[in-house]
Amino acid sequence: xxxxxxxxxxxxxxxxxxxxxxxxxxxxxxxxxxxxxxxxxxxxxxxxxxxxxxxxxxxxxxxxxxxxxxxxxxxxxxxxxxxxxxxxxxxxxxxxxxxxxxxxxxxxxxxxxxxxxxxxxxxxxxxxxxxxxxxxxxxxxxxxxxxxxxxxxxxxxxxxxxxxxxxxxxxxxxxxxxxxxxxxxxxxxxxxxxxxxxxxxxxxxxxxxxxxxxxxxxxxxxxxxxxxxxxxxxxxxxxxxxxxxxxxxxxxxxxxxxxxxxxxxxxxxxxxxxxxxxxxxxxxxxxxxxxxxxxxxxxxxxxxxxxxxxxxxxxxxxxxxxxxxxxxxxxxxxxxxxxxxxxxxxxxxxxxxxxxxxxxxxxxxxxxxxxxxxxxxxxxxxxxxxxxxxxxxxxxxxxxxxxxxxxxx
Amino acid sequence: xxxxxxxxxxxxxxxxxxxxxxxxxxxxxxxxxxxxxxxxxxxxxxxxxxxxxxxxxxxxxxxxxxxxxxxxxxxxxxxxxxxxxx
Numbered sequence: 291x292x293x294x295x296x297x298x299x300x301x302x303x304x305x306x307x308x309x310x311x312x313x314x315x316x317x318x319x320x321x322x323x324x325x326x327x328x329x330x331x332x333x334x335x336x337x338x339x340x341x342x343x344x345x346x347x348x349x350x351x352x353x354x355x356x357x358x359x360x361x362x363x364x365x366x367x368x369x370x371x372x373x374x375x376x377x378x379x380x381x382x383x384x385x386x387x388x389x390x391x392x393x394x395x396x397x398x399x400x401x402x403x404x405x406x407x408x409x410x411x412x413x414x415x416x417x418x419x420x421x422x423x424x425x426x427x428x429x430x431x432x433x434x435x436x437x438x439x440x441x442x443x444x445x446x447x448x449x450x451x452x453x454x455x456x457x458x459x460x461x462x463x464x465x466x467x468x469x470x471x472x473x474x475x476x477x478x479x480x481x482x483x484x485x486x487x488x489x490x491x492x493x494x495x496x497x498x499x500x501x502x503x504x505x506x507x508x509x510x511x512x513x514x515x516x517x518x519x520x521x522x523x524x525x526x527x528x529x530x531x532x533x534x535x536x537x538x539x540x541x542x543x544x545x546x547x548x549x550x551x552x553x554x555x556x557x558x559x560x561x562x563x564x565x566x567x568x569x570x571x572x573x574x575x576x577x578x579x580x581x582x583x584x585x586x587x588x589x590x591x592x593x594x595x596x597x598x599x600x601x602x603x604x605x606x607x608x609x610x611x612x613x614x615x616x617x618x619x620x621x622x623x624x625x626x627x628x629x630x631x632x633x634x635x636x637x638x639x640x641x642x643x644x645x646x647x648x649x650x651x652x653x654x655x656x657x658x659x660x661x662x663x664x665x666x667x668x669x670x671x672x673x674x675x676x677x678x679x680x681x682x683x684x685x686x687x688x689x690x691x692x693x694x695x696x697x698x699x
Numbered sequence: 700x701x702x703x704x705x706x707x708x709x710x711x712x713x714x715x716x717x718x719x720x721x722x723x724x725x726x727x728x729x730x731x732x733x734x735x736x737x738x739x740x741x742x743x744x745x746x747x748x749x750x751x752x753x754x755x756x757x758x759x760x761x762x763x764x765x766x767x768x769x770x771x772x773x774x775x776x777x778x779x780x781x782x783x784x785x
Binding site for chain 1: 723727731734735737738741742745749752753756757759760772775778779
């Protein structure tokens with residue numbers, strides 16, 4: 291029988307008695323489960339080739355190999371599920387232990403009028419000075435060690451809850467979905483299934499910021515397996531590894547490199563990477579285009595603080611245009627994305643202005659960023675608070691009623 | 700060595716299945732992954748059974764439901780036998 295074990299368990303035991311109990315129970319269950327899987331494997335007889343007709347030798351061996359392989363795969367799946375369940379147990383026992391700092395609470399309350407609750411609190415009401423976004427927020431743990439936030443847009447969709455999934459450190463992992471309040475409440479296991487539509491935003495957003503506020507890197511990564519290295523001296527992205535661990539090198543020059551900042555923003559294929567690129571169309575539907583090769587150029591507008599990047603595919607069709615403005619300290623204060631419709635039937639069409647404008651306001655101490663999101667009509671549609679004082683920036687999304695409407699099922 | 704992306708594109712998964720497959724393989728060590736890839740490479744039709752198995756088993760593990768797991772393992776045995784006869 292297999293003995294199930296989990297690395298790091300001994301460390302957790304002393305701190306979290308509840309976790310210890312859960313994991314002990316689980317260990318017993320998992321041992322039995324994996325033991326049962328072993329029995330399936332054991333039922334597979336060892337193949338004695340001496341008793342096999344040579345004429346049928348290859349066929350028999352091939353079949354036997356496949357049978358063994360299938361049995362092995364069932365067992366491997368069990369192991370994967372066991373790992374997943376352990377992550378849940380660890381998370382549920384530790385999630386409540388992560389306090390928000392008094393400083394963060396104070397800033398939020400004083401500067402933008404947020405009543406800020408601890409994880410697990412049921413209500414979270416906020417409003418933005420420029421608009422009237424009133425939301426209720428709840429924080430709960432997710433099965434893989436991350437958290438999700440529940441938002442209710444009390445004006446537009448009072449009966450719906452928008453769930454957004456965050457990873458450890460506040461990294462936005464998935465724009466999840468809108469569910470009814472009843473569904474959200476009845477989900478006792480904190481195991482709300484991920485929406486199929488989340489693929490619309492199947493990338494991670496990771497924002498890093500140095501304590502001095504002089505370096506700013508924003509990355510949109512397609513999956514958590516994607517890694518990159520970044521050369522701080524040359525301000526260039528050096529390498530990217532895809533999900534399979536294959537190394538891809540990106541070489542692109544930034545014409546007029548800014549002294550203090552570099553912005554890198556890519557989804558799969560967005561910056562010189564061959565691949566499939568998912569984009570939202572003007573009609574709200576999502577489309578996929580395939581980019582075999584893409585060129586990106588950067589242009590200064592005479593003011594060192596403003597840059598625009600133009601992306602075109604191999605045939606010169608416009609793919610994306612992005613304008614970025616910096617303040618005197620070199621921090622990003624505004625970004626405007628111009629996206630094309632990606633219709634290959636009309637290669638000469640200019641990309642239409644179809645979506646977002648973001649503005650960024652920094653707190654006096656430079657430790658916190660308020661990001662505002664505007665729709666194409668210039669209306670405030672969402673807001674995001676980004677803590678940048680920790681080694682791993684913690685992002686708190688505080689309201690996006692526009693999205694709540696889009697994700698209503 | 701079978702490439703993840705190549706395999707996924709060959710399997711022509713729906714978005715939902717792709718998500719499930721990604722979640723499953725994320726939890727697997729490289730050697731286990733290769734066994735799975737090898738199986739799917741030779742028997743692409745197995746993907747549906749594998750994803751169903753993962754979803755059911757995940758639920759059983761999460762809720763520590765012994766009966767559900769027993770049932771799943773029974774199905775696994777039947778599937779192996781069925782495959783042997785085909």
